[in-house]
Amino acid sequence: MNPSTDDLAPAGTGRARAAKRRPAPAKRAIDRLDGLLSGAVKTGLWVWVAMLVVLTVWVVVTSLKTNGEVFTDPFGLPKSPQWRNYRLAWSVSGFGQAAFSSVTVVAASALLTMVIATPAAYVLARVNRRSADRVITYFAIGMGIPAQALVVPFFLMSNDLSTFMTEWVTGWWDDRISLALIYVVLSLPFTVYLLTMYFRSLPTEIEEAAAVDGAGPTRTFVEIMVPLARHGLVTALVLNIVALWNETLFVLIVVGDPQQRTLPAALLELYNTMQYTSNWGGLFAGIVILVMPMILLYLWAGRRIVQAMTQGAIK
Template sequence: MPEQLTDSVASAAPPETPSRQRAALGRHAQRPPGPFRLAGVPILWIWAAFNVFLLLWVAMTAFRNGSEIFTDPFDLPDSLNPGNFTDAWTVGELGSSFLNSLLVVSAASATVIAVSAPAAYVLARSGRRSSGPITMLFIAGMGIPMQAVIIPIFVWMQSISSAMYDTVGWWDDRISLYLIYVASSLPFTVFLLTGFFRTLPTELEEAAALDGCSGFRTFRKVMLPLARPGIATALILVIVSLWNETLLALVLITDTSKYMLPQALLGLYGTMQYTSNWGGLFAGIVIVVLPVLAVYAWLGRRIVEGLTVGAGK
């Protein structure tokens, strides 16, 4: 009799809803923070505050003259002096270098995404035996330091330049830099987008195939819009890495009129060191850093979305 009563009560009890199940799982999942988290969070906040303070100090110093920088380095400027930016833009030739960096980095970033997206989609969805080894080759390419292959790259680019001069009669070193930027950025971008495409649902591809869509149309119309967070993440990471790249530019670009922005900043350092115009040097730093901050402010949230989509699958 008691067993029958227990069974009837259990059968009469309302079923547990999904919201209650999630709440129960949340209660079981909640754990007190460990010692590493307790120590790590304050350290991260301190590091972030230090970087923000450093950025603001560089921005304020860019409006001051040399004497104020050394006498009162942490005081607010008495007056805003935009002449430092004018000196950095003209004397340091940052204007032409800015356009060179903008042209080369934009073209290289667009080419990297245009090549990496379809390549990553094929590697993630083809299901062939060769997909795994090819992906491993891209991963291996990520581990090769640029300093180890800089001499072969220089010899290779010199050979291409000589061949183009002999056949066409013209060549631009910025094209060589563009080609190396694309080649060096492909391994990481293909690896990142391959992992992202693997998290996307296959049901949409099957539905598109039933509707008669070809593989290319399925990629262009269905999968590519779904991959926008991952593509935006890859794009902003490529832009930031190429915008700050200095070694390849120093090796491949020798004409001052074709300097990239990091090269021009190094030249500005030498010029302002002899003229003691340290405010102009800090203005040049602001000119170099500001585009990267603008791009991150515009697309920064896409990085988190692109790296966390599919994490719970």
């Protein structure tokens, strides 16, 4: 029986190899610290999620209470669900008209943003020039400009546009159109940047194969790349809808007619009248009307959003 190489090696050599295989104390300490930090972050996120779920359930339950139950039993269940709170919020407080304005303005703004941003992002993702990277940097900088810094310019431009259209073109103007255009301008930097990163994560071999088959750039983009990037497009669309649905500042500044304002502004107006009406159940019902559509939208598109954000970050 022939002795193995390890048997013939000096004893010191085996101990040296074992020492190399064992992690250093500093590395073990770092790994242990990473594990503790990861566990703490996960625990904190789950606690945060639990708090949000509890708060949402509490708001829904409170929206079904009478004014007296809101104060006497704030954490209990309603004795008799007051569904009329939703009817009062919808009709008396003007949430019906506000919901129509919100859906119209947000849908038009989000769709127009996608129509403009999708081809722009595709071109920036596929053009191999230094100028393309510079343009992408400008869009990234645009994401960091606070909305408060744009209040005065947008207010002046919306007034000038309304005056021009009323006196020289159509004879009328709806401030919600100006609001939709402002929303498009505010949404474009983030949307173009996100979609550019997503298109860069897609393989170029598919476009090369389409070119070999005789497809032009426009056909390749419309029939191949847009369906292939559907998860990224859905992500950008949903994030824009959520952001615009909850926007209040520019609604109060641009839209002068209270009957044309969106749901966040209507909810704020309802809160301002609470000192006269004391309709707390209707106020919580209005909060549910405002928040619940976005929660349902996230439940439907949550997996697509995570998949698109992950795929866009890999590249």
